[in-house]
Amino acid sequence: MNAVALVKQVPDRNSVFRPAGPWIDESSLGYGINDYDRYAVEAALELREAGAVKQAVVVTAGPDEASQAIRTCLAMGMDRGIHLVCPRASLADPFRVAKALAGVVRAQDAGIVLAGLLAEDSGHGQVGGLVAGLLDMSWASAVTAVRFRDGKLEVERELESSRVAVVELELPAVVAVQTGANTPRYASLRGIMASRRKPVERIEPPELANPDSCDARIRSLRLAKPERAASAEILEGAPDDVAAALIPRIRSGAGIVLGGGAS
Amino acid sequence: MNRRVLVLAEPEGDGVTEVSHELLAAAFRLAGDGGPVSAVLPTPDASASMAAAETLGGAEVLLVEGPAHDGRTGEETAAAVRAAVEVTAADLVLLPHTATGWDAAPLLAARLETAVLTGVSSLQWSEDGLTAERQAFQGKFVHEVGTKRLPAVATVERGAFPARPAGSAAQVRTLASPLSLERRRSRLLEIRDAASEGVDLAASDVVVSAGRGMGGPEHLHLVEELASALGGAVGASRAVTDAGWLPHDRQIGSSGVTVAPKLYVACGISGAIQHLVGMRGSRFVVAVNKDPDAPIFGAADVGVVADVKDILPALTRALTGADG
Ligand SMILES: Cc1cc2nc3c(=O)[nH]c(=O)nc-3n(C[C@H](O)[C@H](O)[C@H](O)COP(=O)(O)OP(=O)(O)OC[C@H]3O[C@@H](n4cnc5c(N)ncnc54)[C@H](O)[C@@H]3O)c2cc1C
Numbered sequence: 201m202n203a204v205a206l207v208k209q210v211p212d213r214n215s216v217f218r219p220a221g222p223w224i225d226e227s228s229l230g231y232g233i234n235d236y237d238r239y240a241v242e243a244a245l246e247l248r249e250a251g252a253v254k255q256a257v258v259v260t261a262g263p264d265e266a267s268q269a270i271r272t273c274l275a276m277g278m279d280r281g282i283h284l285v286c287p288r289a290s291l292a293d294p295f296r297v298a299k300a301l302a303g304v305v306r307a308q309d310a311g312i313v314l315a316g317l318l319a320e321d322s323g324h325g326q327v328g329g330l331v332a333g334l335l336d337m338s339w340a341s342a343v344t345a346v347r348f349r350d351g352k353l354e355v356e357r358e359l360e361s362s363r364v365a366v367v368e369l370e371l372p373a374v375v376a377v378q379t380g381a382n383t384p385r386y387a388s389l390r391g392i393m394a395s396r397r398k399p400v401e402r403i404e405p406p407e408l409a410n411p412d413s414c415d416a417r418i419r420s421l422r423l424a425k426p427e428r429a430a431s432a433e434i435l436e437g438a439p440d441d442v443a444a445a446l447i448p449r450i451r452s453g454a455g456i457v458l459g460g461g462a463s
Numbered sequence: 464m465n466r467r468v469l470v471l472a473e474p475e476g477d478g479v480t481e482v483s484h485e486l487l488a489a490a491f492r493l494a495g496d497g498g499p500v501s502a503v504l505p506t507p508d509a510s511a512s513m514a515a516a517e518t519l520g521g522a523e524v525l526l527v528e529g530p531a532h533d534g535r536t537g538e539e540t541a542a543a544v545r546a547a548v549e550v551t552a553a554d555l556v557l558l559p560h561t562a563t564g565w566d567a568a569p570l571l572a573a574r575l576e577t578a579v580l581t582g583v584s585s586l587q588w589s590e591d592g593l594t595a596e597r598q599a600f601q602g603k604f605v606h607e608v609g610t611k612r613l614p615a616v617a618t619v620e621r622g623a624f625p626a627r628p629a630g631s632a633a634q635v636r637t638l639a640s641p642l643s644l645e646r647r648r649s650r651l652l653e654i655r656d657a658a659s660e661g662v663d664l665a666a667s668d669v670v671v672s673a674g675r676g677m678g679g680p681e682h683l684h685l686v687e688e689l690a691s692a693l694g695g696a697v698g699a700s701r702a703v704t705d706a707g708w709l710p711h712d713r714q715i716g717s718s719g720v721t722v723a724p725k726l727y728v729a730c731g732i733s734g735a736i737q738h739l740v741g742m743r744g745s746r747f748v749v750a751v752n753k754d755p756d757a758p759i760f761g762a763a764d765v766g767v768v769a770d771v772k773d774i775l776p777a778l779t780r781a782l783t784g785a786d787g
Contacts, residue, residue: 219604295578323599326569326579333573338648339537341565358718359562362657367536370648380705417578422607423599432766439777442767447781449765453747454726456668458782
């Protein structure tokens with residue numbers, strides 16, 4: 201029985217994003233692993249290290265450059281990778297992505313599949329659940345802890361109002377991991393060296409070949425900066441001047457007494 | 464054109480959750496011309512849920528009853544809603560964009576061979592389907608998406624629609640659940656409160672919060688010094704508490720503490736919706752962020768487009784009267 205982590209490569213969050221029609225202009229961006237997915241990878245590694253699963257397998261869908269995301273996960277300690285090669289624009293439709301991923305997961309003897317709760321870019325937050333539904337596996341989202349118990353999986357789910365649900369899942373199961381579930385490790389130098397010898401299988405799934413396929417369930421129509429109803433008064437300038445301008449605004453706006461040099 | 468809309472109603476106390484009434488409001492708007500609006504309420508005991516059903520003003524309520532509906536896992540909810548979709552021939556199913564919706568919507572969508580429009584704040588029928596507005600890039604952009612596939616499934620952001628006032632249901636029917644205890648593959652064991660005691664952030668008049676933009680734990684003293692100069696407490700975004708820069712009891716937002724101080728200072732926080740819901744009630748909000756497009760500026764009274772490492776010490780100096 202193996203653990204399979206589903207990972208997406210997303211634009212670096214510190215990039216300058218420019219909307220371009222239905223999506224952003226992706227011509228000059230750096231990419232990295234989706235933050236949520238780092239927690240999924242770490243959870244998979246911890247399960248393998250605890251002897252609960254045999255192998256930890258990483259799967260990603262994306263263009264050639266996305267192989268870098270797989271390399272990073274292998275350097276963190278994942279055993280092998282599977283790369284579903286497709287145009288980045290094909291990732292816009294979570295259904296077809298899930299369908300392609302499900303096809304691969306089915307053949308991995310997966311006891312547990314771990315996805316990130318959502319992707320930082322598109323934020324659709326459903327690929328894990330779709331894979332579970334398509335493969336008829338049990339499922340929980342917003343998961344902050346996983347442990348095997350009596351041949352089942354016990355997970356903690358984050359609810360609203362600081363409540364936690366403890367849920368038992370029969371195997372095989374898919375979970376969407378929430379940030380903070382663990383402390384994702386960084387790749388060590390040794391890990392990076394070792395990753396070069398780890399196998400990566402490349403597959404070109406027909407579902408994802410054409411981004412504009414009429415089979416798409418969700419289409420991206422437009423991306424734009426939000427119109428802000430009430431926008432802030434913006435202060436710019438030398439820090440000390442800005443600070444001097446802020447104090448009277450805080451005093452009258454917040455109605456608080458300020459101490460020290462401000463009074 | 465008449466469109467059939469189905470919403471999930473989640474029992475809570477003697478009634479249903481507030482967001483259930485919001486979903487109903489959205490549904491009546493979308494159904495148009497008084498088109499039928501249905502609500503599905505999964506329950507282990509239909510007779511005990513009658514009172515809750517009767518608050519779903521104007522809706523045709525389906526109580527999906529069965530012993531497997533005692534825990535509200537995604538599997539349970541999806542099975543009940545799926546049964547209701549068949550009975551009502553719904554064109555659109557609305558679930559809340561909450562832990563319930565996160566769990567149930569994708570399972571339901573997989574059964575219906577479609578994807579979910581998640582976290583939508585508006586919905587509209589189009590010539591050949593449905594379009595919706597949602598957020599992408601963690602609130603930085605509005606993302607318009609469309610689907611041609613019906614029935615469609617959407618999760619609706621809380622607060623996006625004003626709740627429909629409670630009133631009597633148009634009809635209440637009971638349906639035996641297709642999900643049996645034997646077939647069920649997930650089971651709720653318990654729900655507990657995540658213990659969070661410690662600083663009483665909610666009682667502070669001033670909260671100064673650190674975000675990922677602070678750059679690392681080694682810079683957090685800048686936030687602490689400003690908080691102390693303002694006589695306030697230190698809060699944080701989830702990115703900061705997840706990284707262990709500050710303990711979890713400092714986290715402000717939908718999965719943390721809700722605060723409504725007189726003054727809220729957001730330092731290097733982008734302003735994701737899950738953070739904003741935790742501080743929206745603040746009287747006066749100052750945001751410092753080097754990105755002029757950061758969504759936090761949409762929730763601030765005064766914004767400073769600058770590096771926190773420059774502004775925070777300058778403000779602390781000005782407040783304490785120390786020489787610059
Ligand atoms: C179910 C769920 C529940 C969640 N609950 C919560 C919650 O309760 N609370 C919460 O906060 N989040 C919550 N989140 C996470 C939320 O979506 C965001 O990911 C998080 O709030 C981001 O934190 P941040 O703003 O500190 O980091 P980022 O989004 O990374 O933002 C950092 C900001 O700092 C700015 N910056 C960088 N360097 C500097 C500098 N030198 N000077 C000035 N500015 C700088 C950047 O421009 C950026 O805007 C939740 C998410 C989910 C899915």
